[in-house]
Amino acid sequence: MSAEARLRHIVATGLDEGLSPPLLLMRLIIAAEHETDVEAALTADPRAGAPLRLWRERPGAWDVVRGVLDHADHAATAEAGDPVRRWAETFDRVASVSPEAAVALYSLGDAALLEAAGGEIVGWLDSRGLLDPATTVIDLGCGMGRVARLLAPRVDAVLGLDVSRRLLRHARAVAQDAPNLLFALHAGRDLACVRDGAADLVLAVDVMPYLVSAGLAAAHVADAFRALRPGGALVVMNWSYRGDPDLDLQEAEAAAAAAGFTRGACVRPFSLWDGRVFHWARPR
Numbered sequence: 001m002s003a004e005a006r007l008r009h010i011v012a013t014g015l016d017e018g019l020s021p022p023l024l025l026m027r028l029i030i031a032a033e034h035e036t037d038v039e040a041a042l043t044a045d046p047r048a049g050a051p052l053r054l055w056r057e058r059p060g061a062w063d064v065v066r067g068v069l070d071h072a073d074h075a076a077t078a079e080a081g082d083p084v085r086r087w088a089e090t091f092d093r094v095a096s097v098s099p100e101a102a103v104a105l106y107s108l109g110d111a112a113l114l115e116a117a118g119g120e121i122v123g124w125l126d127s128r129g130l131l132d133p134a135t136t137v138i139d140l141g142c143g144m145g146r147v148a149r150l151l152a153p154r155v156d157a158v159l160g161l162d163v164s165r166r167l168l169r170h171a172r173a174v175a176q177d178a179p180n181l182l183f184a185l186h187a188g189r190d191l192a193c194v195r196d197g198a199a200d201l202v203l204a205v206d207v208m209p210y211l212v213s214a215g216l217a218a219a220h221v222a223d224a225f226r227a228l229r230p231g232g233a234l235v236v237m238n239w240s241y242r243g244d245p246d247l248d249l250q251e252a253e254a255a256a257a258a259a260g261f262t263r264g265a266c267v268r269p270f271s272l273w274d275g276r277v278f279h280w281a282r283p284r
């Protein structure tokens with residue numbers, strides 16, 4: 001298949017799947033060789049009006065997505081060294097391109113898109129009855145705190161943990177007006193800084209893929225069980241980026257069962273983002 005046909009295929013299948021315009025643009029930018037190829041592939045499909053409009057409204061999207069990928073590709077292919085440190089350094093560098101794109105590439109670096117996607121995440125947690133004025137949340141791999149900030153008015157307390165100093169600086173800057181929001185630099189190996197049974201909800205939005213790649217996923221699931229009170233919930237949004245949903249489900253369910261969680265749900269509830277949500281509870 002020619003490069004041009006491949007891009008047109010990405011547009012057609014994305015539209016068939018009902019992919020959101022930002023996600024479709026993200027996929028196209030990742031696959032294209034040149035910026036002009038994105039516009040060409042979109043104008044070739046009469047159904048691509050919405051993503052084409054978004055592309056024209058966001059002239060910086062190409063540089064942001066490609067800038068992030070340059071750093072992330074390097075980290076993913078580097079074999080040597082401690083993987084936790086490698087990801088921490090990578091996210092520090094990527095945050096200097098765009099903190100918004102560092103935490104969600106499909107935001108294309110746009111704060112309003114990121115906010116809307118965060119609103120969907122919080123809305124889903126609310127719909128599952130997981131947010132309550134008495135709830136204590138651990139936001140593992142909180143990045144720039146975009147979800148923690150939206151959760152803070154709905155719950156008792158949020159502790160955001162992350163390995164990236166630069167993303168935490170962004171998080172702290174937006175958290176100044178929220179006294180129940182705390183961010184801490186995290187060693188990235190477990191949840192040892194959280195007391196047994198101290199949390200009602202452990203939330204991991206798009207961080208488990210880095211723990212999977214570092215061989216730390218099952219250990220974190222087990223430690224989340226310890227950190228949760230009986231009846232508390234572990235919500236993982238995306239298990240890995242390996243592109244093998246069956247393997248992810250099998251691995252995630254095995255880790256949850258081994259830790260003691262009850263059999264949970266696995267859904268894709270969002271319209272802006274294709275995140276796959278795993279939801280388990282610690283038995284009462």
Ligand SMILES: C[S@@+](CC[C@H](N)C(=O)[O-])C[C@H]1O[C@@H](n2cnc3c(N)ncnc32)[C@H](O)[C@@H]1O
Pocket residue numbers: 084087088091102103104140141142143144145146147161162163164167186187188189204205206207210211
């Ligand atoms: C794709 S971002 C998602 C950030 C945030 N959850 C969000 O959705 O906005 C992944 C985050 O995981 C963090 N991270 C990577 N490895 C980690 C580890 N071992 N422990 C904690 N955080 C980690 C990165 O620094 C980064 O902030």
